[in-house]
Amino acid sequence: MKKETTIAFIGAGSMAEALIAGMTKTLYRPEQIIVTNRCNQERLRYMKETYGVQIETNKEKALKAADIIILAMKPKDAMEGIVSIATDVSEHHLVISVLAGVSTDTIMSLIGKKVSIVRAMPNTSATIGQSATALALGRFANEEHLAIAETLFRTVGIVTVVSEDDLHAVTGLSGSGPAYVYYLVEAMEKAANEIGLDRSIAKELILQTIIGAAQMLKTTNKPPSVLRKEVTSPGGTTEAGIQVLEQYHYQEAVIACIKRATERSAELGKALVPTAINRTSASSSR
Ligand SMILES: NC(=O)C1=CN([C@@H]2O[C@H](COP(=O)(O)OP(=O)(O)OC[C@H]3O[C@@H](n4cnc5c(N)ncnc54)[C@H](OP(=O)(O)O)[C@@H]3O)[C@@H](O)[C@H]2O)C=CC1
Numbered sequence: 001m002k003k004e005t006t007i008a009f010i011g012a013g014s015m016a017e018a019l020i021a022g023m024t025k026t027l028y029r030p031e032q033i034i035v036t037n038r039c040n041q042e043r044l045r046y047m048k049e050t051y052g053v054q055i056e057t058n059k060e061k062a063l064k065a066a067d068i069i070i071l072a073m074k075p076k077d078a079m080e081g082i083v084s085i086a087t088d089v090s091e092h093h094l095v096i097s098v099l100a101g102v103s104t105d106t107i108m109s110l111i112g113k114k115v116s117i118v119r120a121m122p123n124t125s126a127t128i129g130q131s132a133t134a135l136a137l138g139r140f141a142n143e144e145h146l147a148i149a150e151t152l153f154r155t156v157g158i159v160t161v162v163s164e165d166d167l168h169a170v171t172g173l174s175g176s177g178p179a180y181v182y183y184l185v186e187a188m189e190k191a192a193n194e195i196g197l198d199r200s201i202a203k204e205l206i207l208q209t210i211i212g213a214a215q216m217l218k219t220t221n222k223p224p225s226v227l228r229k230e231v232t233s234p235g236g237t238t239e240a241g242i243q244v245l246e247q248y249h250y251q252e253a254v255i256a257c258i259k260r261a262t263e264r265s266a267e268l269g270k271a272l273v274p275t276a277i278n279r280t281s282a283s284s285s286r
């Protein structure tokens with residue numbers, strides 16, 4: 001009988017949890033997933049109790065059992081995290097990285113071997129199977145690796161494939177995207193309070209407004225500008241409200257936000273390049 005795929009998570013934070021929550025609801029049995037982190041034992045126990053996954057403090061053991069390794073630490077911890085598993089990563093593994101900004105070449109240099117790497121940029125809506133994920137292939141990954149990664153990420157939402165260069169933009173747009181929407185909701189809740197609406201009534205109205213607008217975008221196929229115009233009666237309330245948004249340069253603010261997040265993704269990646277290059281030259285001079 002063919003062995004079931006085993007997946008080791010290096011990192012047990014928000015993104016790992018969102019993926020595990022979605023994956024264990026669909027294609028994967030919890031026993032197929034091994035979760036490791038740096039030191040937070042309480043967090044590992046929580047993951048085991050909540051999702052039934054295996055937990056492991058010994059990364060070497062986790063990697064020995066794994067077919068797929070998912071890198072899910074913060075970019076600032078990537079150097080230490082990747083180097084700590086480098087000797088145990090082999091050409092049999094498929095490495096999937098969700099690290100914002102960090103290129104597959106940097107990851108490969110830190111590992112010090114020609115490994116198959118697929119980079120992914122999901123978002124936390126993976127928790128409920130609604131992630132928008134983009135994938136890109138590293139230089140030693142092939143179509144088979146891509147198909148494996150696509151299958152995995154389809155369990156948590158929609159998947160699209162992009163060139164690795166485009167992943168910074170994807171990160172600024174849809175990786176961080178849920179936070180922009182939550183920030184809008186926070187503002188709507190504050191406004192509801194200031195105009196005197198009951199908090200729980202406002203919450204319900206805001207939530208359904210967001211869900212309804214998203215569903216309208218999805219099901220009618222009308223461009224957002226057309227849908228907006230359908231709400232906006234001449235001389236009415238929406239027009240008056242949007243005039244204020246224009247005074248505050250709302251669209252420019254959103255555009256600048258996404259551009260800055262995109263730029264930040266590139267910065268996060270660049271910060272690791274010198275370390276990766278040093279490791280490559282050290283290992284080739286040995
Ligand atoms: N959050 C999001 O919306 C998204 C995040 N991402 C990416 O996912 C990655 C993780 O983000 P997020 O989950 O938010 O981060 P968190 O801070 O929530 O979690 C980070 C995890 O990494 C672990 N870790 C740190 N250092 C090491 C190490 N040396 N070895 C093993 N594990 C380590 C931490 O363990 P411990 O607690 O023990 O220190 C912790 O479990 C980031 O690279 C981010 O760019 C991508 C898309 C969306």
Ligand SMILES: O=C(O)[C@@H]1CCC=N1
Pocket residue numbers: 100171175176
């Ligand atoms: O904020 C971050 O850096 C990560 C990447 C995308 C979403 N969260």
